[in-house]
Amino acid sequence: MKTRTATQLVPHTIDGKTRLVPVEVDAPAPPRDWDHLILTGVTGIAALVLTASVVWSTASIGDLLARAVIEPAAYGAAIVFDLAWIACMAVEWLARYDDDRAALPRRAGHVMLLLAMLAVGAHGKVAGYWEIGLIGAAVSALAKGLWTVVLRHQTPPLDARTRAWIQGELADAGASLALIPVRRQLQRAEAQVAAERAAIAGPDSDPDPSGQPTDDPDADPDAAPAGPMTIKDAVRTALDSGIREPDRVLKYVHKVADANAKQATVERYIRLAG
Structure with missing residues (x-):
C-alpha cells in the first residue's frame, strides 16, 4: 500500500501541561482519481x-x-x-x-x-x-x-422540483438586490424633498408645522406626555434625556408621538437640535 507523509497533531505533556504538537506520520495515500x-x-x-x-x-x-x-x-x-x-x-x-x-x-x-x-x-x-x-x-x-x-x-442533472426550488431561491435573492437601488432612490427623493422645503421656508424656519412648544427637558423620556406630542418635541425630549442614537430616538418617537414617523425626519430634527 502506498503511503504519504502527513502532519498530525498529537498530545505532548511536560510538567503536567499537555499541548497538541505537530508530528509527521506516514498515512495511506489516496488512490489516483482517474476520472x-x-x-x-x-x-x-x-x-x-x-x-x-x-x-x-x-x-x-x-x-x-x-x-x-x-x-x-x-x-x-x-x-x-x-x-x-x-x-x-x-x-x-x-x-x-x-x-x-x-x-x-x-x-x-x-x-x-x-x-x-x-x-x-x-x-x-x-x-x-x-x-x-x-x-x-x-x-x-x-x-x-x-x-x-x-x-x-x-452540469449536474436536476429534476423539475429541484430546479423550481432553485429558481425560487434566486428570485428571493434577486428581489433583495432589486430593493437596494429602490431604497437608495427613495432616500434621494426624500432628501431632495426635504432640501426643497428647507430652501423655500428659509434657514430660520421651524420644520415642524404644528409650532407647538417643547416639553420640560427634565421630563422622563419613557413616559408619554399628558397631551399630544409632536415629532420635534419627542426628539428634543429624547436628546435632553441623553438619548443620542438615531435608532433609539426614532423608537421613542414611535412610542410617544407618531408611529409612522420617518427616519429621515427624525434625523433632520436631531441635526437642527444639535
Whole structure:
C-alpha cells in the first residue's frame, strides 16, 4: 500500500501541561482519481482547440476585412466574431441551473457561431480556395461542439422540483438586490424633498408645522406626555434625556408621538437640535 507523509497533531505533556504538537506520520495515500485526471485533460484539449479556432478565425476574417480597411481595424473586428459566441457560451454555463435563462445565450451563441463560420467560408471563397474556407469554418464548429460536450458533462442533472426550488431561491435573492437601488432612490427623493422645503421656508424656519412648544427637558423620556406630542418635541425630549442614537430616538418617537414617523425626519430634527 502506498503511503504519504502527513502532519498530525498529537498530545505532548511536560510538567503536567499537555499541548497538541505537530508530528509527521506516514498515512495511506489516496488512490489516483482517474476520472478527475481525464476530465482535466479533456478540458485542456478543449482549451487548446478553442485557442486554435480563435487564431484561425481571426487570421481568416482579418485578412478578408483587410481588403477594405487597415489591418489593425480589420483584425480587431475579426476577433469579435469568436469572442461573441465564446462569451455566450460562458453565460450559458453560468445559467446552467436555470434552463429558461440559459436558453437565450445558447441560441445567441449558435447564431454568432454561424456568422463566424460564414465569414471564414467567405474568406476562402474570395481567396479562391473554397475547400479551405469550409474546413476553416468547421474548426469553429468543432471548438464549440467540444466545449458544449465538456460543459454539459460537468452540469449536474436536476429534476423539475429541484430546479423550481432553485429558481425560487434566486428570485428571493434577486428581489433583495432589486430593493437596494429602490431604497437608495427613495432616500434621494426624500432628501431632495426635504432640501426643497428647507430652501423655500428659509434657514430660520421651524420644520415642524404644528409650532407647538417643547416639553420640560427634565421630563422622563419613557413616559408619554399628558397631551399630544409632536415629532420635534419627542426628539428634543429624547436628546435632553441623553438619548443620542438615531435608532433609539426614532423608537421613542414611535412610542410617544407618531408611529409612522420617518427616519429621515427624525434625523433632520436631531441635526437642527444639535
